[in-house]
Amino acid sequence: MNSTAKTTLLILMTAAGLAFLTWRATSYNAGRVYVKETPVPILEGPNAGQIADYTTTRIPETIVEAENGRLSWSRTLGVWIAAALTLCILSFLFGDNVFYKLAEAIFVGVSAAYAMVVAFWTAMMGLLVSRLTPELARDSFNPSLSGDRDWWMLVPLVMGIMLLWRLAPVGGWIARWPLAFFIAVFAGFRLVAHFHADFVVQIRSAIVPLIVYAADGSFNWKQSLTNTTMVFGTLSCLTYFFFSVEHTGMVGRISRVGIYCLMIAFGTGFALTAMSRYSLLIGRLEFLLREWLRL
């Protein structure tokens, strides 16, 4: 397809798409979101039973009148933006283009900004400032805060300042001390958990009877086969990775079985990944067809 034909096709497809969207938006309220206000009562204290706040809950269009709901313009706009960005990302299947790049940049920027804002309010303000200066936190951003000053929070504050010292023109070495501390703590912390959960208990889990009898005394062939496959599969895989002995004769044959076991495991993992990716596509298409276009 030459470039002129390609451009014409794109323009025609865009025009058809816009016409369809206009028709759906005007005739079927496409993308409209309806909400209702739910009161949140005060649970305890002298003002118990009074309304403290309202939470906004999404409701189906069919029960808007019965539930005294209303149209939420902000959420409706959100649905349209989400649909437009989804289409921008999917447009990459046709080829790299400016719409895809725009959506990609927005996604990365919003994700980073969101994570930073959440981390700031939960870690910096919620844990550090709230505990070091509870009066200030109560007066400025968390009136219901309770608890006394926690001087131990000076330790992470000082270590945080030391970490940022690497940006200073002199004394960059100061940043190495908290860094070394964090690495050592996490290494020790994770080592114990990994060793216990992924090594000791896994060995225990692999020690199972090869011949299993059911509670009524009958031979449980299904569980016996499962256990036998698991034990010999594990041993053959371990044999494949045991390089101190030449892989010939019996050892070679067992390690060959180990390769087959590994291939089956990789194949299962790949199939589950493919299934997982299709689930994501299905989720997006469902959003476009149901939530946005109401088809």
Add this chain to the structure above:
Amino acid sequence: MSVPEKQLDRRWLFALTILVVGLPLLLRLESTQREVSQMVTNVYEAIDNLPEGSLVLLPFDYDPSAEGELQPMADVFVRHCAERKHKLIFLTIWPQGVGMIQRATNLLQQEYPEYRYGIDFVNLGYRPGYEVVINTVINDLPSLYDADQVGTPVRQIPLMRGVENIRNIPLIINVSSGDPGLKQWIQYAATPYESINIVAGTTGVQASTLYPYIPHQMIGMLPSLKSAAEYEQRLLKKYPHIGERESVTNTAQLRMMSQDAAHVMLIAFIVISNLIFLLRRRGERAV
């Protein structure tokens, strides 16, 4: 017979994929009743067999990028717990998990208006620290979660009274799409403390690395959309009134029909590709 060397424009395959996946959704085709696997049964019974009104911890460690696969699981877990009148404590160790919890609490408010915030469920929100959060709440939950998502002190929340740590919570239902997530809950909570029981819903991508934890370190998990559909099917069989609600549209089972269609298409692609490969090789040998 030889097959000529000719590249198919892959955009035709993309278009076909969207068509195959989208049509069942458009026509609202529901997947056929399928046999519920033992793993799904174990997860279902872990929740169903808890005494009515039990305390359940729900860490939702996923973000919108995994919504397509994990939201149906989160929804069926919440509905099942609500049917059993369990008391729910939501928290997350993912910053974007806050929005996912919001969806669950919205579902509760919409479908179970009798569920009262602070008495029947609570949203503790996000705390930074990855697995350190898990290690802390095992020993001393209020030291890290001194307030809920909107800043209400946990001491003033009736549901949280007496909850000093999570070791006495009968069940943890984790919905996880990666690290930190289910693996860390197993490593830091379920493995060292045998009193802690975990069931989970996970993405297919990480499922194969989590199977070895079953059954000693985890009761079971829903490893994909297929399992979610089986779970939903069993839930609707026992509680048919759920399916009669306006907002419930059997999401997992509807999505599974598209998944089934995609599987058939993939298998067809593999068979056709291999046939072409074999025919080409035969043609080359003949030359």
